[in-house]
Amino acid sequence: MEAALRLYVSLIPGSSLDWLSGLPADTPSGPAGSVRLAGFTLGDQRYMAIEAGPLDPFNHSFSIMLECADQAEIDRLWAALSDGGSTEQCGWLRDRWGLCWQIVPKRLGELMSDPDPDRVKRVTEAMLRMTKFDIAGLEQAAAGN
Incomplete structure (x- = not known):
């Protein structure tokens, strides 16, 4: 511990x-x-x-979500916490001790709150395909690219 x-x-x-x-x-x-x-x-x-x-043993019933300001912070935390652990879809990882973390960009919440339901749908579909969140990819999905 x-x-x-x-x-x-x-x-x-x-x-x-x-x-x-x-x-x-x-x-x-x-x-x-x-x-x-x-x-x-x-x-x-x-x-x-x-x-x-x-x-x-740990499970998703107790996990910690870290909201990150930028991609560099996501990358740094992802690398450190997943080292010796495992990764899952939608920004989830399990560290070497078995604790579950979700590493989330602050921008995701903003994009998911957009008043345009088609934009939210595209962001959601992109998010569900990601393991580690990629802010640029989420932005591209929001823009329809």
Whole structure:
């Protein structure tokens, strides 16, 4: 858990690993010290993590969406978080620890809010064909190219 959290806070501006601790008593999840807790901040969102062994693997029920200002930020986060993990359609990836992330351009939300339903349809169709989002490709779809 600590290695994962240190990577996450190094990638996202305004982030910090606020605290780490182990539970001093036995728990149903394991002996004293085997359950670890952490508090961390990613950007302006605070989280708490619990490491208690392989009881429940990660799935899409808990994932983190990162909204990116530009393609360079998408590319940087995509490369770092997918390293040792796997990628999926629509901007989704699973990092090497199994946590799911969606790396999304801010521009996608703007394009999907367009009042022209044909434009939104073209952007949606382009988005569904992408693995890592490509802002230029989304813009081309919006324009009808």
